Amino acid sequence: MQMRAMELMIWSMSLGAIAAVAATRLADLAARPSLSLLRGATYHVIVFVFVLILSGVLAPTLRPDPHRLHVLQVLAGPLCVGLSTFWIRGWLGARQRDRLMSVGLRLSALALPLAAVAAFTLPRAQQLPAAAGLSLLGSGMMLWFAVRAWGMGDRLAPVMAAGCLLTLPAIAGLYAQAMHLHVGIAAQAVFAFCAALSNAFTGFVLWRRDRHEWKASREPGSSLLPLDPVTRVASGRAVVHRLIEALRRRQRTRRDGAVIAVLVFDVDRIAAQVGASGVHEMHIAIAGRIQRQVGVVNPVGRYWDRCFICLVETIDSPAWLRTLGLRVSSSLRRPIEVTGLGGERVEIRPDIGVGVVHLPPGRAEAEDVLHDAEHLAEAARGMRSRAAILNPATGYAVPVEQADLGPRGRPAKEIPHAALRRAAG
Structure with missing residues (x-):
């Protein structure tokens, strides 16, 4: 099914917003190379690829093989969410903060890609719905752990939780596009906006955390709290x-x-x-x-x-x-x-x-x-x-x-x- 011009414009604008955040993070990585910045930039690139594959924008431009595109669409969601759950474990400080959070996110990161591969044993018509369900399950788990970190005093966790919440309609809308379900233009605009805004919220949290860690490495003992004027702690x-x-x-x-x-x-x-x-x-x-x-x-x-x-x-x-x-x-x-x-x-x-x-x-x-x-x-x-x-x-x-x-x-x-x-x- 071919995309209409309005649909193509909506998802292209969403991809442009995601690409802008990714480009900013890549520029930051080039200026201050670090493993933390590399993970953040990689996350935004993966989100861009995920939206590109599922939104349907790829089909009218590159005309990929339908079978290969189907395989990519089944794997894209669980792999993207699995990597996100692995990285969010560090972004929320799960190892220092909560054993349940740390173990849960680690198991989710391992289980989602394996479950995506197992989805290919299902009939072809059920593979994309299964991938969508896995992706939504992983995103829901991330939302729960972000809210849990918020309750434990993480001041950036509310923004991360908002990003995880917006991910849910974005994933649902993207897989609806991949399954060629009838979705109105207004609904597609909402889904595309959720995808771009979720990426922006997550990017803001990563930027704040990276800035804090960079400042701490240059000024040992510094923090986001008010500082002692003499010792700078x-x-x-x-x-x-x-x-x-x-x-x-x-x-x-x-x-x-x-x-x-x-x-x-x-x-x-x-x-x-x-x-x-x-x-x-x-x-x-x-x-x-x-x-x-x-x-x-x-x-x-x-x-x-x-x-x-x-x-x-x-x-x-x-x-x-x-x-x-x-x-x-x-x-x-x-x-x-x-x-x-x-x-x-x-x-x-x-x-x-x-x-x-x-x-x-x-x-x-x-x-x-x-x-x-x-x-x-x-x-x-x-x-x-x-x-x-x-x-x-x-x-x-x-x-x-x-x-x-x-x-x-x-x-x-x-x-x-x-x-x-x-x-x-």
């Missing part, structure tokens, strides 16, 4: 505000999380060696190392002049805190190179303590959490690993490697935050 007020928001969400989402406090001791000795400028360099390096260990989705800030706070929104299980605490402490104990008083580069070893506080589901006060985290960081100074946590079995501060947190995947016994102060007293 997130301000204490901003991190505390995020903590209060996270504690409110936790009552609704019932997710485990954590707060990490890092205290820097004996700063006067370091200041005498390298001066105030060297101390500021040390603070920036410490914040950057914490950020790399916990991931860019979790905010790191300077609570006061010798204390850094990190909020880990979600964790797989309390037992994971052992690994997290040891990873952060071992990273911070490595030498840091700063500028000395004479302008020369000097290696210093900061004297640090890391306190890890488990945030169980339910109600908790930000003041109690921060007090406990600081107390644990102070206690960690006398421990070999320099990382301390409250042992749920005893209520006392212990090295993280000795805490009885239970096996991975199982909840630990909940201890009220006030118990730490009673144990300390």
Whole structure:
């Protein structure tokens, strides 16, 4: 069935809008090559090819073999959605944020292409409807996980969710075109607009995330939160505000999380060696190392002049805190190179303590959490690993490697935050 001139114009305009976003991302990739930008540019190119194959624009221009075009149309949707689910796993920070999200998106990315190949075992008339169903199922899963990330505090997830929502009518309309169903001009215009707008929303989210990561790589410890004017890391007020928001969400989402406090001791000795400028360099390096260990989705800030706070929104299980605490402490104990008083580069070893506080589901006060985290960081100074946590079995501060947190995947016994102060007293 030949496309009418109006249909050709509608879908060509949609393809032009998608191509413009892809060209912008490719130009950005050429200016600042990175794996993240490459994935983003590839995503937009794949969306362009997907719409080109299914919309029918390809037929009147290149006149492809009908059998080959049919094969491409069956594979296009599941492959495009499968790659998108694989990449959205990283864009939503699923590995750091939620095990269910991470596993679900990974399995979807593997299952959709295999299911598309299996669709060729069906009668020819059922292959395109099966591919459409698979594509809609994968897109619906992405929408659900984007909404889930929104509930966990991801501020860009609502835009990603809007893009995933618009993908659903776009996929339905494109497969209706591929199956030569009778679709009115107005409906086709809506479907084409949804395809272009979904691509634009996703492109905006990717651009914001890439910009954040690029800024973080140039200014270690930087974030989208208000910055401390001296160290250029997130301000204490901003991190505390995020903590209060996270504690409110936790009552609704019932997710485990954590707060990490890092205290820097004996700063006067370091200041005498390298001066105030060297101390500021040390603070920036410490914040950057914490950020790399916990991931860019979790905010790191300077609570006061010798204390850094990190909020880990979600964790797989309390037992994971052992690994997290040891990873952060071992990273911070490595030498840091700063500028000395004479302008020369000097290696210093900061004297640090890391306190890890488990945030169980339910109600908790930000003041109690921060007090406990600081107390644990102070206690960690006398421990070999320099990382301390409250042992749920005893209520006392212990090295993280000795805490009885239970096996991975199982909840630990909940201890009220006030118990730490009673144990300390």
